[in-house]
Amino acid sequence: MQKGLLIVISGASGTGKGTVCKKLLADLPEVAYSISATTRNPRSGEVDGREYYFLNVSEFKTWISEGKFLEYAEVYGNFYGTPLNKIEERLNRGEDILLEIDVQGALNVKRKCPEGVYIFLLPPSLEELKSRIEGRGTENPESLSRRLKNAVAEIKIGLQYDYVVVNDTIDNAVAQIKAILTAERCKVARNADKFEFEGGF
Amino acid sequence: MQKGLLIVISGASGTGKGTVCKKLLADLPEVAYSISATTRNPRSGEVDGREYYFLNVSEFKTWISEGKFLEYAEVYGNFYGTPLNKIEERLNRGEDILLEIDVQGALNVKRKCPEGVYIFLLPPSLEELKSRIEGRGTENPESLSRRLKNAVAEIKIGLQYDYVVVNDTIDNAVAQIKAILTAERCKVARNADKFEFEGGF
Numbered sequence: 001m002q003k004g005l006l007i008v009i010s011g012a013s014g015t016g017k018g019t020v021c022k023k024l025l026a027d028l029p030e031v032a033y034s035i036s037a038t039t040r041n042p043r044s045g046e047v048d049g050r051e052y053y054f055l056n057v058s059e060f061k062t063w064i065s066e067g068k069f070l071e072y073a074e075v076y077g078n079f080y081g082t083p084l085n086k087i088e089e090r091l092n093r094g095e096d097i098l099l100e101i102d103v104q105g106a107l108n109v110k111r112k113c114p115e116g117v118y119i120f121l122l123p124p125s126l127e128e129l130k131s132r133i134e135g136r137g138t139e140n141p142e143s144l145s146r147r148l149k150n151a152v153a154e155i156k157i158g159l160q161y162d163y164v165v166v167n168d169t170i171d172n173a174v175a176q177i178k179a180i181l182t183a184e185r186c187k188v189a190r191n192a193d194k195f196e197f198e199g200g201f
Numbered sequence: 202m203q204k205g206l207l208i209v210i211s212g213a214s215g216t217g218k219g220t221v222c223k224k225l226l227a228d229l230p231e232v233a234y235s236i237s238a239t240t241r242n243p244r245s246g247e248v249d250g251r252e253y254y255f256l257n258v259s260e261f262k263t264w265i266s267e268g269k270f271l272e273y274a275e276v277y278g279n280f281y282g283t284p285l286n287k288i289e290e291r292l293n294r295g296e297d298i299l300l301e302i303d304v305q306g307a308l309n310v311k312r313k314c315p316e317g318v319y320i321f322l323l324p325p326s327l328e329e330l331k332s333r334i335e336g337r338g339t340e341n342p343e344s345l346s347r348r349l350k351n352a353v354a355e356i357k358i359g360l361q362y363d364y365v366v367v368n369d370t371i372d373n374a375v376a377q378i379k380a381i382l383t384a385e386r387c388k389v390a391r392n393a394d395k396f397e398f399e400g401g402f
Binding site for chain 1: 321356357359362363364365376377379380381385388392395
């Protein structure tokens with residue numbers, strides 16, 4: 001069985017990565033979101049290993065010290081983290097895992113999992129990015145200018161990714177990402193077993 | 202403008218690469234076959250630069266000495282060759298060039314053009330390959346056994362390619378190759394201009 005793909009999607013804020021990821025998950029039943037670990041209590045209906053991996057603080061700290069997190073943070077007294085060990089388990093079962101993550105975070109993941117598929121989303125133009133950020137309606141001119149400047153700086157980081165997809169329309173972007181996943185599954189490096197013949201390909 | 206893709210398709214004999222390439226060209230008008238150079242005389246209706254590049258022997262030998270051929274051979278007193286210089290010209294104009302070539306030849310091309318896309322076709326199984334070779338009806342048991350042995354040796358060379366596509370049905374194989382081409386066009390390395398902003402993406 002082929003190991004699953006770790007699919008990491010990122011992009012400057014305002015490039016619409018959330019919408020693209022939702023559509024991708026809806027279209028591709030074989031792809032699932034990465035599941036975070038947390039120390040907060042499960043809410044009604046939440047299942048361990050489905051919404052979150054629920055840990056107590058002592059377990060969470062052990063996982064930190066054992067390097068099991070790709071990243072973690074404390075938010076209002078609770079810990080949240082992305083557990084690499086759990087992602088690895090799922091990949092080894094052949095599941096494809098989607099990780100939607102900020103620009104810099106994705107590069108940290110790339111150092112730990114170079115065999116992942118790193119996709120950077122671009123807005124169709126700087127003007128479009130500006131109008132998307134303005135469209136949120138919460139920006140004064142100064143903070144808009146700062147956010148645009150940050151976005152341009154973040155976009156340069158995209159040069160360190162594997163693939164770039166222009167999010168001109170959701171359908172185009174999702175179609176290109178699907179093609180990338182198909183191509184990645186065809187990589188020779190992921191298919192060494194096909195070249196073994198004792199007992200067929 | 203993005204440079205065109207050099208698409209190199211190969212596979213052991215009997216894997217159906219000719220059929221796959223024909224269907225690919227029929228489906229994708231932006232992809233064209235590589236054009237060979239030859240010293241033989243043009244036949245009626247043949248146009249220089251369309252069917253062949255027609256050279257005289259002196260020109261052909263100059264091209265050889267200048268390293269312009271990916272490969273060349275003399276057949277019944279005429280020279281035939283695959284001119285790298287002409288392929289480069291077309292790639293620089295944004296054309297995608299398809300090169301269907303034998304297993305070992307493709308690796309020579311890869312050394313000269315590492316930015317090409319190297320796709321290795323596999324038969325769905327050794328049994329299927331055997332029956333395809335038998336189906337040609339020209340093999341005695343000894344030569345069949347030798348051809349199969351050669352095919353197995355050739356297939357091991359596929360581990361040095363970028364992608365592997367199992368030719369179980371033409372439609373599946375062609376769909377996977379199309380996805381590979383879409384993905385390759387999304388590679389960051391082929392899209393550095395998209396990260397330049399002075400004047401938009």
